Each structure stands twice: as C-alpha cells, then as structure tokens.
Amino acid sequence: MSAQPKTPEPNVVNGINVDDLFALIEGVRREPAKGKTNWRVATTWQGQARSRAEIESYEIGGEKVPRRFSIDIDEPRELGGSNRFANPQEHLIAALNACMTVGYVAQCAVRGISLESLAIETDGEIDLRGFLGVDPAVPRGYEKLNYTVRIKGSGTKAQFAEIHEAVMATSPNFYNMARPVALKPALIVE
Known part of the structure; x- marks a missing residue:
C-alpha cells in the first residue's frame, strides 16, 4: 500500500487563510481585471420609517457570485421610527x-x-x-x-x-x- 501524500495545511492566522489571500493578491497583480468588484443593494420601504436592504449577489472579476442577505433598518421613535432596528x-x-x-x-x-x-x-x-x-x-x-x-x-x-x-x-x-x-x-x- 502506498501512502497518500499529505495535503499541506493552509496557513491560517486570525481565521484568515493567508495562502488564499496572497493568491488573490498575486492573481489581481497579474490580471487587474480580476480585482474589479461590483456591489449592489436594493432597498424597499417597509412602512413608517422602516426599510429593508436586500443583497442578492456581487461581482468579482466579471463573475456574479450569489449572496442572500437582508438588512432591516429603522429610526428611533424620536425621529419617526419604531426603534426596531x-x-x-x-x-x-x-x-x-x-x-x-x-x-x-x-x-x-x-x-x-x-x-x-x-x-x-x-x-x-x-x-x-x-x-x-x-x-x-x-x-x-x-x-x-x-x-x-x-x-x-x-x-x-x-x-x-x-x-x-x-x-x-x-x-x-x-x-x-x-x-x-x-x-x-x-x-x-x-
């Protein structure tokens, strides 16, 4: 039986995969277009002073990457809101x-x-x-x-x-x- 070569452990510091970060930096250095990002948020009124910001995706290097998040926003009561967010x-x-x-x-x-x-x-x-x-x-x-x-x-x-x-x-x-x-x-x- 031959031993499987071990995959090197990633270099992780503070929860950041430093190897991946350096690879990203080098990739953007070689191909600047890979470093172009686009961020989009759609916000809709939810009544009173409340709104909801929704994120569906972002783009990096010309590729769309799905991301689904909602951020609820409000105002304090003193500024016309319900103070919920x-x-x-x-x-x-x-x-x-x-x-x-x-x-x-x-x-x-x-x-x-x-x-x-x-x-x-x-x-x-x-x-x-x-x-x-x-x-x-x-x-x-x-x-x-x-x-x-x-x-x-x-x-x-x-x-x-x-x-x-x-x-x-x-x-x-x-x-x-x-x-x-x-x-x-x-x-x-x-």
Whole structure:
C-alpha cells in the first residue's frame, strides 16, 4: 500500500487563510481585471420609517457570485421610527468599523501577528437642523467622525502603528468616508 501524500495545511492566522489571500493578491497583480468588484443593494420601504436592504449577489472579476442577505433598518421613535432596528447612521458607522476591522485582521495575518482582541469605537454628531431643513446653513451630515482602535496581540507597538497606517491607506470604507464620492442619481416615477 502506498501512502497518500499529505495535503499541506493552509496557513491560517486570525481565521484568515493567508495562502488564499496572497493568491488573490498575486492573481489581481497579474490580471487587474480580476480585482474589479461590483456591489449592489436594493432597498424597499417597509412602512413608517422602516426599510429593508436586500443583497442578492456581487461581482468579482466579471463573475456574479450569489449572496442572500437582508438588512432591516429603522429610526428611533424620536425621529419617526419604531426603534426596531439600527438606523442608517448606525449602519453607516458599523460598515466603516467592520471594513476597518477586516483590514486590521488581514494586515496582522499577513505579518504573522496573532490578535487577542480588536475593537473600534466610532462616534459623530449630526445637527438635525440640517436634516430637517430648519437651517440650510447647517450641514446635513457628519462634519467629522472620531474613532478609537483598541488592539492587542503578538505585535509590537511599532508593528501595530504600521498596520494602523496601512488600514487607513487601504480600507475601502475609510476611503469612501474620508473623501467625496460622486453620486449619480436617477429618478423613475411609476
């Protein structure tokens, strides 16, 4: 009987398959079109101030990949909602934090740094006079967001500072929130 050759175990750090991540990076480096992604969310009104965002798929490298998720969104009672779900601002901040979290985990993983804990706390102020149209001179959204990253693991302070800079330089949602994004609206009245 011949022994079966052992398949090498994947290199997994912080739950990230680093071998797969490096393969993705190299594949995109060789063929930039493989790195093109498209994200789509359809949101429908559910009554009162509630809405449901639904995701059916995304595209990577020109290929459609099925994904089925629903995200329910509401407002606090004080803002006309039923307070059943997080509101759009909380989802926006959660999306920023989640995107940066992935960045910290991946940046640590590719450096072989094991994480013990990671938390990001973000806050910002919105003056309702702008949103409610009370004063057109008041901004309708955030002027700034403050966030604090608490990270603990096998890295040094210098390594974590380098990772922090790398996350700010590469996180898609940090990028999206740190500069204007062109919005191209279309209205269809049915």
